[in-house]
Amino acid sequence: MDGAPSDRSLCIQCAKSIIIFGEASFGTPIVEPPIIGTPIKHPMNIVELLAFGVKSGCSDLHLSAGLPPMIRVDGDMRRIDMPALTNQDVHALVLATMDPGQRKDYEEFLEIDFSFQIPDLARFRVNAFTQHRGSGAVFRVIPREIPSLIDLGAANLGEIASLPRGMVLVTGPTGSGKSTTLAAMVDHRNKTQYGHILTVEDPIEFIHESKKCLVNQREVHRHTRGFDHALRSALREDPDVILIGEMRDPDTIRLALTAAETGHLVFGTLHTSSAAKTMNRIVDVFPAAEKEMIRAMLSESLQAVIAQILVGKTGGGRVAAREIMIATPAIRNLIRENKIAQIYSAIQTGRQFGMQTLSQNIDELVAAETIPRHEARLDTT
Template sequence: MKKFEQLIKYGAENIFSDIHIGGGSKTVFRQHGINHSNNQFVWSHKELDALVGQLLDEYQKDTLLTRHSVDLSRTVQKVRLRMHIFHAMTGFSISIRLLPGKVHSIEGVNLHPSLKNFCKPGPGLILVCGASGSGKTTTIAAIIEEINRNHSANIVTLEDPVEYIFNSKKSLIVQRELGIQIPSYKQGLIDIMREDLDVVMVGELRTAEEMTLALHAAESGHLVIASLHASTPEEAIYRICNSATAELQEMIRHQLAVALKLLITQEFYFLKDFGFRVPMLSIMVNTQSTRGIIRDNNLSQIESTLQTSRDDGMYSIDQYRSYLDNRKDYSPPSVVFKPSSEDESGAALFHTPTLFLSRQKGAEIKKTEDKRVSHHEKKIQKEDKSIDELSPHYVINEDTRLDEIIKEIKK
């Protein structure tokens, strides 16, 4: 574990976004989107097996055993990590994402200051879209933190896994992890209707059911903040509307047109003059114009609307690139990724022993029942066998007379 801690410290000091470890091979780091290899940190298969054993709790080990992969988050050397451990032909492999050292404000992670206007409780849907590794989670965390610092709200997050750990400030924040505190995003979205919430964050909308439930939650008075894999506003809206069956798509379009408050798509942009990457956004605000576009399914008009609606706070990706090139004040990675000095002990993940013992007891009962069933089946088989062996067998020839058959049976 000491070697792993040294690796994470080295990664944080050099502002690496990702680290990839494989047994018997060199470690690969990603810095500003470019991969670099390093022979300083090499794990043998035996060392990597031991490391995996130290990183995982019993629940996660069970998941790895049954699914051959597991997602988890940890704080190591005051650096927050999101990890994916999986089986490969060469043994275990670990992909590690290094997250900013603490939850920052909108300005703290170099987002547009106008986003603060949307960081308040109230009915609606905020979508943060982009490819994997585009910084969606960090953007959502910054939005949540703005609400946390400035508004008194009840907030719940549904995550897979929990990445940033929030400390409640003006707001009360409860975090739930998929597979541990909730069985599915669907169940988490159903639960929020009974939890007196103002804001709900959904780690990712994946299925038609989840998207529909998120829209219902937004319509019922909650601020729903969610991520979606989509590269453009058109693709995001298309994905949500077309996730429904054909007969429901028009209804979903009308719901989305009303509920959507803000749609962001993002990717990273390298600033040559500064030597680091920052989020580059397209920003679509729900106005009368965009509501009509969504409702009437005229998605091809979105790009031109973004370009001509700067007064409404909208940006196309090209306009935002120009904004970044002209901007002079940025938070450097040395500040963004600086290890946290906040005490996270009060907000750390806690797996309640009540549920663990309950699950353990349930497993023991099932095991006992399985044994009983198995014993009963064996007993029946044994009894069937003995009866079968002791029972006489008669082959009756149709030409045999009845009195001869009776005589044979009596014997």
């Protein structure tokens, strides 16, 4: 693990044995509302808590001074049956996952994003912060194994992942599985085509081993000063595929469009809920004098937008439901002429091109009994 602090090496070494501990050590393992049970003994071990969370199938572990640890399972928050954590408890647990540089930044800026890995358990993306009761942190679980597109019910995205050039955007709200879908698409490319894949992330989430492709992963603030700096360098690093963790600002978006125009396949993410809203979000970032030029660049470079949400599966768990827009000549013309409101109708009637609306995909999932019928009562407009 990059930058692993020596003072937690013992914890990491014991992770494998901890993951098979009996649930009785926590009393009733997950309860809502919380009840009194057998608490974990002090001093608490962050590896122990994370192993328990992974074993329980959580997506996130929440630590917050003044409250017991909580985990998110299938989208719902659950309390772990143990006493409230003090500020000192949380502070010590969080610092145990940081290297010295990260500790310094956390103490100075009161918040930090980073990732780390526990061998034989999982990788974790962490946001540590300070709140009104004291320290807090959220640990997002990143599976050790990258799921395949088939595993995700997204075999139809393989063709998009294999495109030679252009821009592909995966969008959706926080926690909708964007990173997982992107990782599966990059892994598909890595397993099926030769080339150079370059990722720029904040922080690095899934680790990609070089298979058919050479893969280089760069982390903002650790390997580069920012997304825009990394993208400027990327154009001189002979990549075939560039993954941009987040397109947050005009410079990054402009550079990403330029990279797509100049013969690279560019993957990116945005926190938008549909293809139409994605077009507006990108264009609206720029001043009025540049909007027409950006629309023209987008209409030429964009290949696809995949907007997704997670919905509850029949029998437990969650699955992604997706809107897929393919940049056909008709779609490109709508973007160029700023007729964004007509994009949804074009997607509705574009099944022969591989397009689908979110409503259409949810109906398919209900028909296949993948999700219960009540999950179809979502606002999919």
